[in-house]
Amino acid sequence: MKHQGLAHIAVLTEDMEKTIAFYELLGGTCTERASVQKPTGVNQLAMIDMGGFWMEAIQPGDGTPVTAQGGVLPHIAIEVTDLPAVAAELKAQGIDTFLTPEPVVLPELFGGLRNWFFTGPSGEQIELIEHFS
Structure with missing residues (x-):
């Protein structure tokens, strides 16, 4: 199978x-919103263009x-x-859910990087990552 890159990352939410x-x-x-009928109800969807990848809420x-505990998506890296x-x-915009007091510096990992994890509104973990090279 030939792939063309990441299509989207899905995140469940209780509050769209x-x-x-x-x-x-x-x-x-947010560029599109839709709903899809399921056997037991209607799911609300939103596609969010993140400038290089898409989020599907x-x-x-x-x-x-709706839970991030034990899911198959451990984190989203940006x-x-x-x-x-x-x-x-x-x-400054009010996001105060960083998991450590400071970024983690990993000079030997993948050519050197630093990262900092925080959580989104539904408990999903998000990694900000900066490569040194």
Whole structure:
């Protein structure tokens, strides 16, 4: 099978408006909204263009539990060029869910990088990553 790149990353949410607003704070743009009928309810969908990849936010209306615990998507990684500046901007906008007090520096991993994890509105983990090379 030939692939053409990442299509999207799906995130379950209990609050679509909060999720869209959160990812727009990260620089995204909600471009489409839709709903899909499931056997037990209607799921609300939103596609968010993150400038290089797409997020699909799904608000289940069919009884699907919304949880990031034990899921198969451990985190979403977003490449940045100035991690401290990006983190400071996010904190200034009210994002205060960073999992460590400071970024983690890993000079030997994949040519050298630093990263900093925080959580989104539905508990999903997001990694800001900056490569040294």
